[in-house]
Amino acid sequence: MRIAVVGMGAVGARAARQLVSTDAVEHVAVLSADEGRARSAARSLGEGAHPDVTRPEAFEGMDVVVLAGRPPHRALAEAALERGADVVSVSDAIGDVRDLLDLDAEARERGRVVVAGAGFSPGLSCLLVRHAATAFDAVEEVHVAKVGTGGPECARVHHRSMGGTGVDWRDGVWQRRRGGSGRELVWFPDPVCAQDCYRAALPEALLLAPALPGVQRVTARVAATRRDRLTGRLPMLRRPHPEGVVGAVRVEVRGRRGQVRDAHVLGVIDRPAIAAGTVAAVAAVAAAAGTLEGPGAGGLAAFVTDPLPLLRDLWDRGVRAAAFEGVS
Numbered sequence: 001m002r003i004a005v006v007g008m009g010a011v012g013a014r015a016a017r018q019l020v021s022t023d024a025v026e027h028v029a030v031l032s033a034d035e036g037r038a039r040s041a042a043r044s045l046g047e048g049a050h051p052d053v054t055r056p057e058a059f060e061g062m063d064v065v066v067l068a069g070r071p072p073h074r075a076l077a078e079a080a081l082e083r084g085a086d087v088v089s090v091s092d093a094i095g096d097v098r099d100l101l102d103l104d105a106e107a108r109e110r111g112r113v114v115v116a117g118a119g120f121s122p123g124l125s126c127l128l129v130r131h132a133a134t135a136f137d138a139v140e141e142v143h144v145a146k147v148g149t150g151g152p153e154c155a156r157v158h159h160r161s162m163g164g165t166g167v168d169w170r171d172g173v174w175q176r177r178r179g180g181s182g183r184e185l186v187w188f189p190d191p192v193c194a195q196d197c198y199r200a201a202l203p204e205a206l207l208l209a210p211a212l213p214g215v216q217r218v219t220a221r222v223a224a225t226r227r228d229r230l231t232g233r234l235p236m237l238r239r240p241h242p243e244g245v246v247g248a249v250r251v252e253v254r255g256r257r258g259q260v261r262d263a264h265v266l267g268v269i270d271r272p273a274i275a276a277g278t279v280a281a282v283a284a285v286a287a288a289a290g291t292l293e294g295p296g297a298g299g300l301a302a303f304v305t306d307p308l309p310l311l312r313d314l315w316d317r318g319v320r321a322a323a324f325e326g327v328s
Helices: 010-022 035-045 076-080 093-101 104-110 122-134 152-161 204-208 226-233 271-288 309-316
Strands: 002-006 027-032 049-053 064-067 086-089 113-115 138-147 165-170 172-178 186-187 193-198 215-222 245-255 261-272 296-298 321-323
Touching: 002 010, 002 261, 002 271, 010 027, 010 035, 010 064, 010 152, 027 035, 027 226, 049 093, 064 271, 076 086, 076 104, 086 093, 086 271, 093 204, 093 296, 104 113, 104 296, 104 309, 104 321, 113 271, 122 138, 122 204, 122 245, 122 261, 122 271, 122 309, 122 321, 138 321, 152 245, 152 271, 165 204, 186 215, 204 215, 271 309, 309 321
Parallel strands: 002 027, 002 064, 027 049, 064 086, 086 113, 113 296, 138 215
Antiparallel strands: 138 245, 165 172, 165 215, 186 193, 193 215, 245 261, 261 321
């Protein structure tokens, strides 16, 4: 397998490290707009990593291109498709995800896959939803919530999302939702515990609703402070941290099994940049191996009927999910 990783930030560097340590991957191209940064990253990754400047020509001969740099990603995704490569994007910006989903027709024509939102959430959250959905005859509702950010660009996207407009899926209709509204107290696994979460410009519904035919509701929320809500429409007042602290994802899937209605809750605690990079690497290896159910463009839930092999791979790499069993 020959895989290129674009962007050597907190997520891209983690994805490249995971790929270099994967036996099936023989060549990892480490690409950055800053040539010095690419060379430095390649030296730290060791044998198997090959530095280059981010340019379409660097995609020649690659099986998969992982886009982990600053959005927008569409132009790079198109360049990768033109050169016969599958695409895995970690972007969680709602506009970027929409643009990547618009490549569905081109991806199908070329027989390739474009995986959008292959990070912490969306990404890992999509795999958890797909796994929980296998317990039901029919999935009726999906509710996703997340805490934390990865690198600086992820923090900027989170900041802008609070001032943007999100979308929910309800009874076959897209509904626009104002960022910062819809406060809900969400319980995440320990030690994150309870957090106030709000609507925001999040792409989860765009990725999950098409992957779950018949689902009635899909919503997404993100944990935020009062300052996040008040300043979401303003420029960031201070430089974001190089990497976020511990984060969490929680998915609740409600559905029907026979005549019984039930709910399954799954969650993960991890540092978002580490988890996102690992998910991107696992998705890239699956795409290169031809185990994703393409072609086309969509989220991970659209390309995986049985998510257990990917979840087991993530478990082996240290990204581990848990089910909420409840208490009496």
